[in-house]
Amino acid sequence: MIGGEPRADTSPGAAAPTPAAAPQPQSRREARQAAQRTHDLDEHLTAAPVKGGRSARRAEFGVVEVETKPKRGAWGCLIALLVVIGLLVAAFFLVQGPFNDFMARFQPAADYEGSGTGEVTFMITEGDTGTTIATGLHDQGITASFDAFYDLVVATSPAPVFHPGAYTMAEKMSSRAALDALLDPANRLESTFVIPEGTAAPEALERAAEGTGIPLADLQAAAADYGAYGLPAEATGVEGFLFPATYTFDPGATATQVIQTMVDRTFQALTSAGVDPANYWNTIILASIVQREAGSDQNDFPKIARVFQNRLDQGMNLQSDATVAYGTGNTHTVWTTDEERADASNLYNTYANPGLPVGPIGNPGDVAIAAAQTPADGPWLFFVPINLDTGETVFSETVDQHDAAVQQLQDWCRASDENAARCE
Helix, strand or coil: CECCECCCCCCCCCCCCCCCCCCCCCCHHHHHHHHHHHHHHHHHHHCCECCCCCECCHHHHCCCCCCCCCCCCHHHHHHHHHHHHHHHHHHHHHHHHHHHHHHHCCCCCCCCCCCCEEEEEEEECCCCCHHHHHHHHHHCCCCCCHHHHHHHHHHCCCCCCCCCEEEEEEECCCHHHHHHHHHCHHHEECCEEECCCCCCHHHHHHHHHHHHCCCHHHHHHHHHCHHHHCCCCCCCCCCCCCCCCEEECCCCCCHHHHHHHHHHHHHHHHHHCCCCHHHHHHHHHHHHHHHHHCCCCHHHHHHHHHHHHHHHHCCCCCCCHHHHHHHCCCCCCCCCCHHHHHCCCCCCCCCCCCCCCCCCCCCCCHHHHHHHHCCCCCCCCEEEEEECCCCEEEEECCHHHHHHHHHHHHHHHHCCHHHHHHCC
């Protein structure tokens, strides 16, 4: 179809097209005139042939000759269209990542709206910076992102001053609401403090002093009288029994009352886990190692406990870097040196000394205590985290398997300067 008109078939042997019906002449004269007009028209249509066999005079009688070229079929057009679409899609995905990264620089950081819901206790400790606080708020689900709060703090003039202590906050607060809450003295809980899982006793006492206002020296003196709290006979201090939790005390609470409360909470956790009082000491030691060695995935806690229990059962040294680090006074890391691991005079060195260390290396929480009491079933003798961001950990039965996993960790540590800093 061209121009909406049907084309006549002019190929040899084709049937002549049926002319449209014309009005019949009303007289012989009219019939003769009509025949003459038809004869004249035929002469014009067959005269003056031109290149290609077409008449140059066809246009004079209202017949327009259209020069045509072979036409591409419908499938060819469709394929061409699909190719164009494919190229456009590929180009879109190719530039989408860089474009999104570029646009992200000009978009505000994720932020919640309003004052949030529920109640969360947030702890600011001595020496915390805007970076530390922004990280903690995001980790606890109080703010939507690190950047939203941190950028607000940087943009605030004069710079906000944060005071150590526990604060009543909410989940999903806007960065502005969170900042206002931390700067409002009415939100500070004068007699409240938080002990995170794995915290060593010296830091736990510092947090208690900041939260309650009790002088640190008083708490340290009360802790030194560890025999007054009903600890196992093997205990040589309160380490391991200052249970990690959020504590609130009435004004006027004494240092002894604070410590006894934390010890009692530890006994409650041991009882809930089904630990026999005769096994309190060894369970707390193993749980403290699990707590310090484990990552963020609590599903790994029972498997890590199984690794250490298997090694004890087979007479193998525990070889825990966390115990070695604790014995050197480094309570905030599990990284050690060859020299430190070779030092048998460090009684917490489970590379050089057999069995459990001489005491707990921190204060374990409910999950670690339960894992130490009831380890997972498995044949593993080794474990190592291979990604410190995700906490992904590989459990192995043989030295060769373990060495391969250690290589994965070393590769992760070398992947960036930021990673390398976390592997020191």
